[in-house]
Amino acid sequence: MKEKLMSMEEAVGLVKHGDLVTTGGVSFHRVPMELIRETIRQGKKDLRIVDREPAIGFDLLIGAGAVKSVRFAMLGFELLGFALNFRKAAEERRVELIEDTCGAVLNGFRAAAMGIPSIPVRGIWGTDLLEVGIQNGNYKVIKDPFTGEDIIAVRAIEPDVALIHAQRADIYGDVQIWGGRFEDVWKVKAAKKVIVSVEEIVDHEMIKLEPYKTTLPYLYVDAVVHLPNGAYPTSCYGLYNTDYEHIRQYVQMIRDGKFQEYLTNYVYKKGR
Amino acid sequence: MAEIKLIPEIMIKAMSKEIKDGDKAAHGLASPLPIMAMSLAKLTHAPNSIFLSAAEGLDPDLDKLNLTISSADPRLSKGAIAFLELIELFDLCQRKETDVMFLGGAQIDKYGNTNLSVIGEYSKPKVRLPGGAATAFQTPIMPKTVIWAARQSKRVFVGKVDFKTGVGYLEGGDSRERAGAWPTKLKVITNLAVYGFDEETKLMKVESIHPDVTVDMVRENTGFDIAIPPNVQITEMPSEEDLYIIRKLDPGNIRYSEFR
Numbered sequence: 315m316k317e318k319l320m321s322m323e324e325a326v327g328l329v330k331h332g333d334l335v336t337t338g339g340v341s342f343h344r345v346p347m348e349l350i351r352e353t354i355r356q357g358k359k360d361l362r363i364v365d366r367e368p369a370i371g372f373d374l375l376i377g378a379g380a381v382k383s384v385r386f387a388m389l390g391f392e393l394l395g396f397a398l399n400f401r402k403a404a405e406e407r408r409v410e411l412i413e414d415t416c417g418a419v420l421n422g423f424r425a426a427a428m429g430i431p432s433i434p435v436r437g438i439w440g441t442d443l444l445e446v447g448i449q450n451g452n453y454k455v456i457k458d459p460f461t462g463e464d465i466i467a468v469r470a471i472e473p474d475v476a477l478i479h480a481q482r483a484d485i486y487g488d489v490q491i492w493g494g495r496f497e498d499v500w501k502v503k504a505a506k507k508v509i510v511s512v513e514e515i516v517d518h519e520m521i522k523l524e525p526y527k528t529t530l531p532y533l534y535v536d537a538v539v540h541l542p543n544g545a546y547p548t549s550c551y552g553l554y555n556t557d558y559e560h561i562r563q564y565v566q567m568i569r570d571g572k573f574q575e576y577l578t579n580y581v582y583k584k585g586r
Numbered sequence: 587m588a589e590i591k592l593i594p595e596i597m598i599k600a601m602s603k604e605i606k607d608g609d610k611a612a613h614g615l616a617s618p619l620p621i622m623a624m625s626l627a628k629l630t631h632a633p634n635s636i637f638l639s640a641a642e643g644l645d646p647d648l649d650k651l652n653l654t655i656s657s658a659d660p661r662l663s664k665g666a667i668a669f670l671e672l673i674e675l676f677d678l679c680q681r682k683e684t685d686v687m688f689l690g691g692a693q694i695d696k697y698g699n700t701n702l703s704v705i706g707e708y709s710k711p712k713v714r715l716p717g718g719a720a721t722a723f724q725t726p727i728m729p730k731t732v733i734w735a736a737r738q739s740k741r742v743f744v745g746k747v748d749f750k751t752g753v754g755y756l757e758g759g760d761s762r763e764r765a766g767a768w769p770t771k772l773k774v775i776t777n778l779a780v781y782g783f784d785e786e787t788k789l790m791k792v793e794s795i796h797p798d799v800t801v802d803m804v805r806e807n808t809g810f811d812i813a814i815p816p817n818v819q820i821t822e823m824p825s826e827e828d829l830y831i832i833r834k835l836d837p838g839n840i841r842y843s844e845f846r
Contacts (some may be wrong), residue, residue: 340640340672341615342656366672367615367658367719378627388702390716392616393655393843397716404714411714414701416614417723421744437723438682439766440753442708445723464766493660494669495641532691558655 315519318538320485325537326352327510329475330431332360332382336423336471336505337371338478338498339548341392342556344491345371346479348509348544351581354378364412364471366419366497367477370548373397376409378574378581383410385418385452385471394561398568412450415443420497422452422471426504432467434458439466439495439496466519476505479545480529480550485511487535488528489523511541513553591778592824592840594619595832596796597734598777599835601688601825602627605635609685612638612675614719617657618841619734620688622726622832629831638756640685642669653836655843675719679727687728689721691735691774695749697792698772698783698809700725700733701747708749722783724768725752736844738776740809755788762788777845778804780821791802794819 324347335353350371353361355559357380357442363372364385372389375381377399389397403409405474417437424545425433438444444466447453456467478498484488489510491498507535510530515538521528544550547557567576601623605611609632617640625648628635637645643663650664665670678684689701692715702721706712725731731752735742754772756762758841763769774781779795791813795804801814824832831839 343641343658343660348691386717388615388717388719390616390658393618393840401714405711413717415718415722416720417679420676421675435676435723437676437725439726440750440756440762441722441726442703442750443718446708446726465687491664494658495671496642497671497673499671500673549660555661556654556656556659580625 315484316323316531317485318532318535319485319515320537320539321498322348322352322539322541325539326356328507328509328537329353329358331358332393334361334362334364334472335413335475335477336473336501337366337368338476338501339545341369342548342561343494344479344550345543345548346511347371347546348541348550349372349477349479349509349539352388353582354380354581364419364473366416369397371398371563376400376403377568378577379540381409383412385412385414385419387414387416391561391565394565398565399573412452413443413446414452416454418447418468419471420500421467423497423500423504425468425470426472427500427551430470431518432469434465434467451559463585473500473501475507475509475567476501478502478508478510479550480510481550482514482516483510484516484518485538486518487532487538488518489530490527491529501530502530503554507536508534509537509539511539512549513542513554514546515540592822594845595824595829596821597775597777598622598626598832598841599761599828600780601732601734601777604628604730604773605632605686605727607632608634610638610678611686612659612684613688614640614743615657616690618653619736620842621657622835622841623688625835626828626831628837629726632827633661638670639674640672641664642672643744644668644670648835650834653838655840661837675725677726684728685728686732688732689722689725689752690732691752692742693744694733694735694742695744695747697756697758697788697789698733699747699750699756700752700754701749702751703749704746704769721752725754728748728770730771731825733772733774735774735776736788738778738807740807743808743810745810755783758788789813793817796821797823829831
């Protein structure tokens with residue numbers, strides 16, 4: 315078996331300017347924040363980012379100027395309000411917005427994971443997002459070949475890279491995700507390259523002792539990075555909670571016009 | 587404004603009553619009131635309702651539940667039976683196996699269409715909102731959607747939404763079904779009242795107003811003509827037991843966040 319353990323620098327080096335990138339977790343939970351921070355440190359540009367309900371991870375990438383377009387179903391900070399960098403960039407039209415809806419984004423990942431070009435879905439009818447999706451080329455109304463009914467096909471979403479944070483892996487890339495998996499399994503199977511950061515590197519024998527806990531076996535994974543606390547300030551199920559105070563501070567610093575200071579203190583200075 | 591103190595609890599109670607025993611009910615992100623309503627229903631009149639959570643924990647232990655700032659927080663899954671990937675919720679919806687979804691609305695119009703996308707023109711918005719999450723996917727196919735708004739005003743209750751992120755009864759009559767959406771039952775619950783829709787015209791109407799809220803307050807905070815029956819009902823107050831449960835589930839008073 316091939317060893318896939320890499321340094322963070324080497325792993326994130328696999329991300330190219332202009333790549334279509336998705337990230338794991340959801341909102342303030344098990345988001346690969348350190349991989350995202352390294353993406354910013356390496357000065358990646360023109361990224362096209364896609365996720366169902368991202369929050370601070372995408373807002374950080376947008377604020378740091380790494381993003382060309384963002385596809386999302388919701389990009390907010392839940393009860394902490396707007397994702398301010400996203401909102402500002404959107405209103406000033408500095409990033410291209412591709413608004414979508416959860417079920418369509420998820421099925422788009424699933425289609426790519428299945429190796430099919432598109433997938434029919436229910437829902438969306440009667441909403442203005444139908445026209446938006448048709449215009450941006452992500453949806454098409456087709457006739458089901460068997461029933462003849464009109465149905466909306468969603469184009470497969472095949473990211474160039476998926477960045478994922480998980481609890482455990484061995485050096486070969488056999489990964490355990492505990493708790494909510496969200497759509498990480500589909501994102502990983504859909505993506506051309508998969509980079510996983512983990513809290514703990516465990517022996518291969520440990521993985522084999524409990525194979526039913528292996529969420530992502532090695533054949534789906536390209537790089538493993540050992541990054542304890544790598545989801546911070548988002549939560550990591552079973553290990554640590556979201557640091558909501560830090561996120562409040564992030565929001566406040568943007569409000570106060572101090573986002574560059576945030577980047578200096580929490581992104582560019584390594585070793586948190 | 588009415589005595590604000592028990593308004594969240596009145597809304598939670600009213601929202602919980604939309605869940606029948608045995609229903610599969612679901613909430614999304616940024617949903618403190620739906621989480622409380624689903625919990626209250628399960629602990630009172632709907633013990634066999636099924637709790638589908640954005641945190642993905644199926645049927646968490648409600649005596650361990652503590653409301654958090656994020657509605658996908660792992661602490662909401664304590665004592666869950668399994669983790670259901672969110673995509674399974676959409677599969678269940680497509681298979682017509684879910685019953686109630688709770689969704690928000692920055693703008694809600696007289697036909698129950700909702701906007702969570704932009705204020706102003708879509709391509710050049712005055713305000714870019716976070717987006718509707720599951721709204722566009724689910725509103726066309728759910729048998730029942732409960733829309734909640736913590737701060738009803740003329741800016742929220744509008745004649746026509748700037749953008750239809752979610753479909754209600756579209757333009758009334760059978761226009762919803764003609765657009766390809768499935769039949770549905772819509773409810774809107776705000777800090778002032780509970781609203782249903784006319785069977786024929788599909789126009790919004792008042793079902794009950796909360797204690798201490800007046801008919802004038804409802805009209806003053808609605809941007810369109812709204813039908814109010816002459817002897818309008820008063821929304822049921824939560825019982826002492828309901829209030830005990832609500833406070834126990836939310837000792838940090840997270841449920842008030844949306845009202846500030």
